[in-house]
Amino acid sequence: MKALLINGSPRAKGCTYTALTELAKTLESQGIETEIVHVGHKEVRGCIACRKCHETGKCVFDDIVNELAPKLVQADAFVIGAPVYFASPAGGAISFMDRLFFSTLNIDKTMKVGAAVVTCRRGGNTATFDVLNKYFSMNNMPIATSQYWNMVHGGSAEEVLEDKEGLQTMRTLGKNMAFLMRSIQWGKENVGLPEREPVTFTSFHH
Template sequence: MKILLINGSPNKEGCVNRALEEIVDTLKKNDVEAEILWLGKKAMQDCIDCMKCVENGKCIYDDLVNQTADRMDEFDGMIIGSPVYYGGPNGRLTSFLDRLMFSIDGSKIEGKLAASVVSCRRGGASGAFERLNQYFLMTNMHIVSSQYWNQIHGFTPEDVEKDIEGLQTMRTLGENFAYLLKAQKAASELGIEKPEHEEIMLTHFIR
């Protein structure tokens, strides 16, 4: 069992990373492997709605998005972390996720576990948290809960150390993630099959 954690902050060793590390430590204590992917500081191409990924099976911009999509079979779940910018997640991460989640083969992620984590100084965390969860709610992934919204507070990683409830929330998330991963594995071993979904029918409010 292995989880991919995505650090969308421009600061590799910042508050978001500190929150993700708390989750990683908990996962490892439960015999779950974990890998943190940092998106870096460079600009991230956003989705241009060219629909070429539908034709080609991958995004036309051959960067970290395609590299990550190619590896998704390795992972049993995903946790994404973002700082809060004006009450929402940051642009680099949303550009990455817009392209990843739209272009990826749905069979690589549907039925897998997912969660989001946000970091803020004071406010806007719940809005950013809900925005990130939409990626999972629209792709047949299963969102893992914790004891509170998955948010951490502070300007620096040193500040985060003082957010004892926030760090506990991260540990609880890790515990719940590990438990549900094991439950999925046990269900598979018992022959309980994943649901088969109907072909998606796209409509709008005119027809």
């Protein structure tokens, strides 16, 4: 089983990476193949709602978003990690998530496990956490939880390593994710996925 972890921080080895690394180590100890991909340092422009992806199956801006879409197809779990910028996820992480999830509406994400990991020096973690979980909750993706909200505190990687509760939260998240992934795999094989109705869109015009 595979888990794709996204580092949405501009810093390659900062707080977000440190949290994701603790999570990745736990996932791997549970037999889950894990990959961390750094996207927060790239020039990922925002979605312009051109809807070309609905015709072509990929984003019109051919960058890391299109590169990672096939990995999302193969993944059994997807994690977005992001630092807090003004009580919201870093802009690059938001642009990446908007475009990845909008351009992959043709990819059925039903029962792929989703998780958000957030980091901050002091505040804004819960607001950021809420924003990132919205991507999963409208795509039939079960959201993995931990013993506390999936967050660590610290102004540097070194400080995050001192956040013993935060690191434990990451390890618990990893164990819960692995259990959920295996349970869903068993459910697919023995029960089958839930029956899906054709999607209905309701638009109100005044």
